[in-house]
Amino acid sequence: MYVAVKGGGRAISAAHAWLDETRRGDTSLPELTVAQVEQQMGLAVDRVMAEGSCHDRFLAALAIKQAKGDLIEAAFLLRAYRTTLVRFGASEPVETSAMRLRRRVSATYKDLPGGQVLGPTFDYTHRLLDFALAAEGEARGEGPQAPAPVGEVPRVTELLAREGLMQREATDDAEPGDLTRQPLAFPAARPVRLQNLARGDEGFLLALGYSTQRGYGSNHPFVGEIRVGHVAVEFTPPELGFAIELGEIAITECQMVNQFKGSRTEPAQFTRGYGLVFGHGERRAMGMALVDRALRAEELGEDIAAPAQDAEFVLYHSDNIEATGFVEHLKLPHYVDFQSELENLRTIRRSAVAAEAARDGMAEAARDGTAEAAE
């Protein structure tokens, strides 16, 4: 029997009104503006753009404000919003070698063309709480500048590839699969895997990447290069027929250099794990690169023994919006489902009791029978 249940409308609107109040907090304090979130919570904005899979700083900041700082909720809001917009098409692939760099570091070469540029980083900070930040309104002076060197900043992977020590990437100009249009299917090609990871949950990518380092599918990774900066995005409007620049987006790229023992057809060489994410998201790009390399196990003829190498396990569980939807739906009313489970359990218990009673009865009868026979 299906019982339709209505009601709760008043409770829900009262709950939402209270939510709005708690979002605002103490009204004697000034309200946070979206522009303040965008400017001063920049890395949260970057994460929401990446996981919401939509590059728009203002929208991500608005989502963070609305979600009271719950970044998964904010990414959910952004994903929902993007479904209301028409898609004009796909860009040309961004040219990360021509990135306008704020940061570029390599863990494999000390001296390399373009040098090690630290940029605005938490690295080498002491992780001590800075109480000076609690004193608001302090003017911060302009940071130092230095003459900018001119010249190429070649990719580390390209330097190795020129020596034949780094596997070249397969280039094919096939139209890549798109998870926003076709559901995930297996075997998943690398472009689909990369799209999935690029918008995957940062914590999930981090934990899986970490697991590969601890021996669950280890590939001895080195950070060949991390680049943080801006790239121009080119798009060819059909009515123009030539590519134009739409502007620039902030982006982080990580190239992991991994060992590969070689095979019958290929000599021993390095292979790549690749991470590319919206905004400044180094931890996320590194996790993505580690997991990308782990997922190439099959293609490179390696044993698939660890969770990070299992494409179905990784790709089906990386999306925090899908995950939160399925986990959190458990708290919604399941009254009817639960009634049937309850009924089930009671029936099992009743029949167990009845069976026991029947067994006791039979044993008693048998005892009586024996007693009678003895008489």
Next chain:
Amino acid sequence: MTRNAPHPMPDPLGERRAWMAVLARAGADDIAVLLPAMPAHERLRAPETGLVMVRGRAGGDGAAFNLGEMTVTRCAVRLGDAVGHAYVAGRDKRQAELAALVDAALQDPARRDALMEAVIAPLAARQQAARDAEARRAAATRVEFFTLATMR
């Protein structure tokens, strides 16, 4: 798909691509204050915000993949005989319309030089200055290694 294309296009197209790139990076107010009085234009496509799927390449130079979308606003206007187009990152409809208007006006040889000087050149200079300033900030964080020599 063009790939690492150095854009070996004829100059007029290169010039148009260049001014469209400058307008795509300029705020609506920044364009508006520089723009001289213009005759009325006709909207062929009212400003509309949508998405463009941004693509990357596996390993930076391999097969293309879909990275994620970005918001883009487009607009098309007619000014005299010319049709101006704009596709600009973000959701600023006023910027898209102004960019399309300037694109149309710049296609008129009679206006081009004056507009390039009044609008595009100052915007381009400001954008270049911002890029240069950031490059100098980055250069200040460039590591200078030195070797510690041990002597016995």
